[in-house]
Amino acid sequence: MVGDGAEGAAALLNPNWANLRQKLEARRHRKSTNPSRGGKGNPAVPALGKRKERPDPEPAATPSAPSVLEPTSEDFSLTEALAMDCEMVGVSTHGTKSALGRVTLVNTWGNVVYDEYVRPLEYVVDFREKISGIHPLNSRVAAKEFYDCSEKKVAEFIKGRVLVGHALNDLKVLLLSHPKKDTRDTAEYQPLLREGRRRSLKGLAFEILGVNIQQREHCPIEDARAAMLIYKRYKKEWESSIKKHAKFSKKLRNKHKNKSVYKQAAESNAPATS
Template sequence: MGSEVKKKNPKQLPLNPNWAQLQQKLKSNDSIKPPRNSKTPQAETQKSVLGKRKEREETESEDTKSNPLIPTNDDFSLTDVLAMDCEMVGVGQGNKSALGRVSLVNKWGNVVYDEFVRPVERVVDFRTSISGIRPRDLRKAKDFRAVQMKVAELIKGRVLVGHALHNDLKALLLTHPKKDLRDTSEYQPFLKEGRRKALRHLASEFLGVHIQTGEHCPIDDSRAAMLLYQKNRKEWEKSVKDQIRLKQKQKKRKQRKKPKQGVPLDAILHETSS
């Protein structure tokens, strides 16, 4: 009796839906796998960041070239040469000037001192359109005496550069040795037919930059004066030394030509009486 044995197929279990979805996703990723030599998103991102950084550095470099007043380093130390500029406000009837702000930069144009100043007298005209000073700037400003003492300390024994420095020193009630003053308003090569030029005209002509187009910035003005000095420093210092030598020679000549003092009248009377 032949009996036919039928093999029973094992019962298949249904796939977990999450597992089926994962398998489908893996197959899809394999089909769009990038070639071996293609750039990864990470490399693209890195290149993008580096590109932006390089672009930013190039832009900053172009800005520095286009505006020579921007310092090329971050050295804020006190140097043997400082440039100063002051902004004034109106006191009294408004026609009297008083110090409202003073700025000093070192030979690289970095700010070593910049303070708003509260005048002794009441301010009646802030002259904002020129000075750039507003009432809020002077509310917590330093007293005039404190600023005066600090500026005197900073410029002592140093060459002081600026434009029409006699006005700034007058506002500060300070003096400075003439041999240590480098005034861009008085430097011979900057004069036109013996007449002084405004700092903005000198900056435009010799530096190719525009300043004082609106409210004045004493930092920019100080930097402009310093740059004008630095570009002409060798010739400028030579002319100062020549002037000092000339004055010394003239002084010696005057001393030689000085007439001898006559015999005192008392001595003459004494001789005749004896």
């Protein structure tokens, strides 16, 4: 109280005292709010000594949504429909002829039911690693004999089932055939064509499924899953159109058959000509 009275009296006697007191209070306020000390631009030194500043910890990454290509079930059975994809290697003198290097089958749920590297019947000139993802070691160590894969496995698996895939001329390199009525080729299905021309599986997968595939090496598991999902998106309309086409073809065959019968009957009843 006495000190405050003395300061008040000094302020009355000397008008500069009040200004000086305000400046001192303002300086104390700046020091309390400013972390620097000892001069302009010199950072404050902590009591335990100078140390490196640590960045704030990054927030934990939120889990990404599962890819649509992930299997939707733990069912690994041989379902009514199977999707196939093959990867090719180059044979012949210049490696321009394609031969089977890997074959994969996935079921309706996207689970792999068969996946094997294959040792071609001819000498491999070009493994086409950047596209096929097949390396010489795969062929030497992991590959199965061609006929063991083609005739004994793949043919057995797809028999009596709907075969799904993109550009299913892969069957040719397998030396296999499959009934047209049981084949669902996403490269040939009319609604998926553009101006009557085939489209790539990569383009269809991006447009229809919203996923990017074949970014680097091709993965037959990924490609087979993409083909199966595209088929499932259009399955109702696709199967309906096949049934209509089968019904129309049957009707057409019966019509031609009846015409042939009538013609034969007419010819048999016609009078003999001399």
